[in-house]
Amino acid sequence: MEPATESSAPGAANPAVPMDIAARDNLREWDRGHLWHPLTAHSDLWAESGPLVLAAGRGATVFDTAGRPYLDATAGLWCVNVGYGREELVDAAARQMAQLPFFPLTQSHPPAIRLARRLAELLPATPRVFFTNSGSEANEVAFKVVRQYWRRRGQPERLKILGRHRAYHGSTLATLAAGGQTSRREDYGPLPAGFGQVAAPYCHRCPFQLTYPACELKCADDFLARIEQEGPGTVAAVIVEPITAGGGVLVPPDGYLARVADICQQHEVKLIVDEVVTGFGRTGAWFGHQPVAPDAVTMAKGLASGYQPIGAAAFADELFHTIEGTFPGTLPNTPAGDHFRHVNTYGGHPVAAAVALANLAVLEREHLPEQSRIQGARLVCGLVAALEGNPLVTDIRGRGLLVGIELEPGVPRAAARAVAALRARGMLVGRTTDVGPDADNIVILAPPLVIGGEEVDRLVDAVAAALADIAQQPAGA
Ligand SMILES: Cc1ncc(COP(=O)(O)O)c(C=O)c1O
Structure with a gap:
């Protein structure tokens, strides 16, 4: 059994029931065999590490079946406004x-x-x-x-x-x-x-x-x-x-x-x-x-x-x-x-x-609309400062906790690569998908409205680091 990893996020003590490796492997196999995922090419999904199989959530953090934490800047699908574990x-x-x-x-x-x-x-x-x-x-x-x-x-x-x-x-x-x-x-x-x-x-x-x-x-x-x-x-x-x-x-x-x-x-x-x-x-x-x-x-x-x-x-x-x-x-x-x-x-x-x-x-x-305004401003200000000079980024915009980072459309799969790189760093972010030609180049951040200031800062740092890596290798590895 793998030990569960503790998140440093406040209020995000790991609530996941640890699952042994055999049980996790079964779930992955059954997913591959039977589940039809929305808006996702299964070949892409499995070309990387397969879908994240999530088992629990607290605050703005979700945990996979191995107990690994992810700061969820997608709020599920932009919907878990009050955060997990209520x-x-x-x-x-x-x-x-x-x-x-x-x-x-x-x-x-x-x-x-x-x-x-x-x-x-x-x-x-x-x-x-x-x-x-x-x-x-x-x-x-x-x-x-x-x-x-x-x-x-x-x-x-x-x-x-x-x-x-x-x-x-x-x-x-x-x-x-x-x-x-x-x-x-x-x-x-x-x-x-x-x-x-x-x-x-x-x-x-x-x-x-x-x-x-x-x-x-x-x-x-x-x-x-x-x-x-x-x-x-x-x-x-x-x-x-x-x-x-x-x-x-x-x-x-x-x-x-x-x-x-x-x-x-x-x-x-x-x-x-x-x-x-x-x-x-x-x-x-x-x-x-x-x-x-x-x-x-x-x-x-x-x-x-x-x-x-x-x-x-x-x-x-x-x-x-x-x-x-x-x-x-x-x-x-x-x-x-x-x-x-x-x-x-x-x-x-x-x-x-x-x-x-x-x-x-x-x-x-909990005045969460107001919190969204406050943390959204912190997020955008942080991103503007941290991404300054990154040639990949053409615009940062948003209101409250709905924020888009537009990337150079000419850089192949830049937004998809950013999503994958951030996942590897323990952050879930979204992106435009199937919008139209040259439009799938926008990374989208929409965390639960309970996200704290320290979590916002970690998100900013991770986004800046991931996008710096991609800017260094615009054609991909
Ligand atoms: C603006 C907007 N309208 C409608 C929908 C459809 O909602 P649902 O997925 O609950 O059918 C979505 C889903 O993301 C949306 O973003």
Whole structure:
């Protein structure tokens, strides 16, 4: 049996149950034989050392089956906002499982009611909440609701949904059609009709070769141009992430979202804000879009910090009441009736909802959105200083604890090599994957919001050392 290695991270005493080598080998063999990993070429995975098999987590640190610690600057998949090992979330799940393990929301139960009310407090412009199993499903629900809304308003030709290049809204067919990551779509067509993309707000490589503020937010105005080109009466909604996360942490310039909201209002186009990544403190505030008031907000990840799978789509009352047939100007009943015809067995699952409520209480009590702002600033300042002069690095950007480091696109697999080099140093970081040609060159840092200052500094040092090595060997070893 290998001894478990202690982490130096505060609060990260190793909780892993040590596992003997034979048992670990079995797991690796069974993984290789049976598990189909998402978004991963198995040949690449096994060409290196295979997947990390993780057994435990505490704070911002996870431990593999040998007890080796890794500072998790991916927060799982940008979702474990309150960090690992939160007993009160475990207790909330256990209590709810004993009380009422399941009932669908075709009727109701206390955790879903309370969670909907809490989300309505946090999102006053969109106080009507529909629960889903994931972020992808939350976006699907938003698309269906806006299309149904416009039919009930007597404008069935308003069905197009406009997003942006490089955006990601999920892996289902409609969310792939809405997103702007070309490599993710290849092989899966035909995709549903009625979706299109405009320019990304990407100042570092501005699609119009302009500079802020002289650009006067031409990227936002691209929505206006496209809506006018399509015909305003044909556009149902616009969907945007407050910060394009998986597309490379594209932080829009000041005033961008407000301008997009104005354009939508001018043409009565509904605005859907995808807060799946940016919600629940990730960018240093509860949400990334406020004070803009959208018509719909979709969310998942940080809602239960990944302790349970749960998503939601929150809507302005007007959309709900129109579909229910009680809003002035709504057409009389359709033959199918006045209701939203979408059901999901597990949407708003009582255990997931109970855990989400406990998670929101932790976020609030420990001021984690504020912590995200403080540690995010420390992270970016540290990176700017430590990476100064590294010829590989072309930009460092972010907000709160969502940070991107853009690397020279011409250096082969630089971001993938950085991920591997940092893993060898006991740090997990993410990167852009399958975004499109020359776009998989951005390293992404999004640790749990409980990360401490000393951990941030270790992360900075490790990133600087790994990227210095790669800069020395741009063609690879
Ligand atoms: C912005 C955004 N929207 C939607 C999704 C889809 O969420 P899920 O993976 O829960 O379906 C993601 C996932 O990473 C995302 O980054």
